[in-house]
Amino acid sequence: MAGSNKTNPTTALRTGITPPRWLLAELTYACPLQCPYCSNPIDYAKYQSELDTEDWKRVLTQARKMGAVQLGFSGGEPLTRKDLPELVKHARDLGYYSNLITSGYGLTEEKIVQLKEAGLDHIQVSIQASSQELNDHIAGTASFQHKKEVAHLVKKHGYPMVLCVVIHRENIHQMPEILAMAEELGADYLELANTQYYGWAHANRDLLLPTKEQFEQAEQIAQAFKEKVAGKMKIYYVVPDFYEDRPKACMNGWGTTFLTIAPDGVALPCHSARELPGLDCPNVKDYSIEQIWNESKAFNFFRGFDWMKEPCSSCDEKEKDFGGCRCQAYLLSGDMYAADPVCSKSPNHPVIQEAIDSAKATALADNEKPLIFRNSKNSRLLS
Amino acid sequence: MHRLQWEEAQQKDVILYPEGMVELNQSSAEILKCCDGTRNLAQIVNDLEQKFATTGLTNDITAFLEVALKNGWIQQN
Numbered sequence: 001m002a003g004s005n006k007t008n009p010t011t012a013l014r015t016g017i018t019p020p021r022w023l024l025a026e027l028t029y030a031c032p033l034q035c036p037y038c039s040n041p042i043d044y045a046k047y048q049s050e051l052d053t054e055d056w057k058r059v060l061t062q063a064r065k066m067g068a069v070q071l072g073f074s075g076g077e078p079l080t081r082k083d084l085p086e087l088v089k090h091a092r093d094l095g096y097y098s099n100l101i102t103s104g105y106g107l108t109e110e111k112i113v114q115l116k117e118a119g120l121d122h123i124q125v126s127i128q129a130s131s132q133e134l135n136d137h138i139a140g141t142a143s144f145q146h147k148k149e150v151a152h153l154v155k156k157h158g159y160p161m162v163l164c165v166v167i168h169r170e171n172i173h174q175m176p177e178i179l180a181m182a183e184e185l186g187a188d189y190l191e192l193a194n195t196q197y198y199g200w201a202h203a204n205r206d207l208l209l210p211t212k213e214q215f216e217q218a219e220q221i222a223q224a225f226k227e228k229v230a231g232k233m234k235i236y237y238v239v240p241d242f243y244e245d246r247p248k249a250c251m252n253g254w255g256t257t258f259l260t261i262a263p264d265g266v267a268l269p270c271h272s273a274r275e276l277p278g279l280d281c282p283n284v285k286d287y288s289i290e291q292i293w294n295e296s297k298a299f300n301f302f303r304g305f306d307w308m309k310e311p312c313s314s315c316d317e318k319e320k321d322f323g324g325c326r327c328q329a330y331l332l333s334g335d336m337y338a339a340d341p342v343c344s345k346s347p348n349h350p351v352i353q354e355a356i357d358s359a360k361a362t363a364l365a366d367n368e369k370p371l372i373f374r375n376s377k378n379s380r381l382l383s
Numbered sequence: 384m385h386r387l388q389w390e391e392a393q394q395k396d397v398i399l400y401p402e403g404m405v406e407l408n409q410s411s412a413e414i415l416k417c418c419d420g421t422r423n424l425a426q427i428v429n430d431l432e433q434k435f436a437t438t439g440l441t442n443d444i445t446a447f448l449e450v451a452l453k454n455g456w457i458q459q460n
Contacts, residue, residue: 019392021404067392070404097386097399121386122401160384162401188384189401231453236402 016304017255019067020293023096024260024271025056027084028076032105034140034373035128037166037201037208040076041274043383045376049264053083055284057090059261062289064094068259071096076263079106085118092119099124099162104150105143112150112157123154124162124191129170130177138170140373151185163187167218167240168195168208169363175218179225187233192222194240197355198272198327200374203382207371209359215243242352246317247324247340254302254322259293267292269299272327276336302326309337311345385456387415398456405454414447418457424448 029044041047051059060071071091078084079102091098100115104125112123127147128138135144154161163182165171171178182190194215195201195208210218219237226235241248251258251270260268265283268274273281279298282291293299301307305318312323323329324340332341332351339346362368372378386399387407396412398405407415413434417427427448428441451457 065392067390069390069392069397069399070402095388097404099401121399122384124401160401191402231455 017294018257020063020257020259020289021068022070022072022258023060023063023068024072024074024258025059025078025087026074026076026260026262026271027051027056027078027081027087028263030080031075031077031103031374032080032141033077033103033143034375035138035166035200036140036204036371036373037168037195038374039196039199039201039271040374041272042199042203043379045379046383047262047264050081051261051263051265051284053086055265056083056087059284059289060087060091060094060096063259064096066290066293069095069097071098072101073098074101077103077105079111085114088115088118088120092121097121101164102126103139103143104147105141107150107153109153109157112153112159116157116159120159122160122162124164125151125154126164126166127151127181128166130174130181134171134174140375148185151187155186160188161186162189162191164191164193166193166195167210168201169210169214169359170208172210172214172218175221179222182233183229189234189236191236191238193236193238196238197242198331199275200372202331203372205355206359206362207368209242209356210240211360211363212243212356215240241325241328241342242356244342245344247321247328247342249321250325250328250340254326255293255299256303259289267296267298269302270327273298275327276330307337309339311343311347312339315345387412387456400455405456410443411447414444415451415456418448418451420460 028050029040029047073084078100088098098121100120100123102123102125125147127135129135132144136142151161151163163185165178197205201208222235222237255269258270260271261284262268262274265285266274266281267284268281273279279301281298282296308318308323312318324342326336328342329338329340330336333348338348341348341351343349384400387396388399390397393406396407398407413431417430428444431444432438432440452459
């Protein structure tokens with residue numbers, strides 16, 4: 001998204017701070033699916049409390065006033081919240097462009113109509129694979145047929161349909177079938193999200209990370225398809241950063257654009273930031289969004305460039321990629337101030353090749369260890 | 384699928400669509416607001432030339448509408 005450097009005329013912003021544009025509202029950690037690459041934190045089970053309807057309305061109002069305009073209702077599975085239509089209506093009244101990020105599980109035609117009337121702009125349905133057997137295995141829940149029905153209903157009721165498929169070693173060979181499925185379902189947007197290895201995906205990385213050859217082949221197929229459907233379907237391709245030599249410009253820069261609110265009200269500069277030590281992420285029950293965005297320790301922690309170490313601090317690409325992802329630096333090097341190890345200039349870069357080799361060795365081993373599915377039992381075991 | 388709206392915080396019109404936003408300059412926004420399904424190209428050019436007391440906008444407007452069409456911001460009847 002194109003960032004804006006214009007001063008916000010309606011809300012006081014500290015010098016040099018741009019206002020939030022994207023708000024990710026993680027309404028709940030509850031989810032009927034158990035995807036082993038879930039972006040929720042490993043220890044999600046210990047966060048039991050959820051903001052109530054009035055808390056969420058206040059958050060939406062305050063963030064909108066600052067300039068947030070793209071809104072994702074996410075989770076967990078946001079459909080498990082009974083007040084979803086009420087929150088959608090509030091968001092529409094405020095002028096948000098709102099997106100329901102859902103597994104489709106529990107979505108009925110009646111609910112689709114109800115959400116449309118409340119003002120929901122689009123629905124993003126995730127499908128885990130192009131075959132029922134693999135989808136239901138990865139999701140940990142029999143859900144394939146229902147997801148396809150939901151995709152049809154989303155189209156039928158005039159929503160733009162965004163299909164999201166997370167790509168990893170178990171389904172990457174299905175790329176041609178995944179693309180055919182998107183076409184058959186009439187997707188307007190297809191998000192091919194190569195797994196990002198945080199949280200649950202990090203724990204399962206040896207079983208999920210494809211080989212470079214698999215990536216390249218899948219990317220080639222996706223690229224050819226993109227050209228074929230140009231003008232009809234838009235493809236968002238989330239790059240597999242383990243096979244890049246420069247890091248992603250994570251979150252478009254820390255505290256510049258993105259604001260995530262976790263189910264219990266903790267405000268995060270990115271949805272993984274909960275795993276970083278010492279940030280003291282503030283809660284919306286204690287502070288306004290304006291205070292959180294402008295004044296909090298967490299949101300100012302990695303703003304700008306002063307926090308950087310070498311090789312980032314003198315790097316001529318630092319304004320392009322901001323040193324990469326802080327969570328990935330922490331996960332892979334133990335130092336959240338370090339350059340993202342994906343970068344070939346990072347002294348920690350060899351850990352990427354080690355991860356690739358380890359995943360390959362696991363794939364070749366006879367007795368593969370099982371995937372760790374995302375559920376409360378495993379969450380408690382691992383945290 | 385695309386929504387054109389004024390953003391108070393940015394002091395500009397934007398186009399919103401799934402997972403994205405395009406910030407518009409004033410002339411782009413003026414052209415798009417004319418694309419309401421009731422006017423053809425000649426009428427849009429005429430209206431904008433009158434509104435801004437100028438002439439010779441045909442090429443600029445045509446070029447922009449081609450971009451808008453390609454991006455799906457408008458549809459051709």
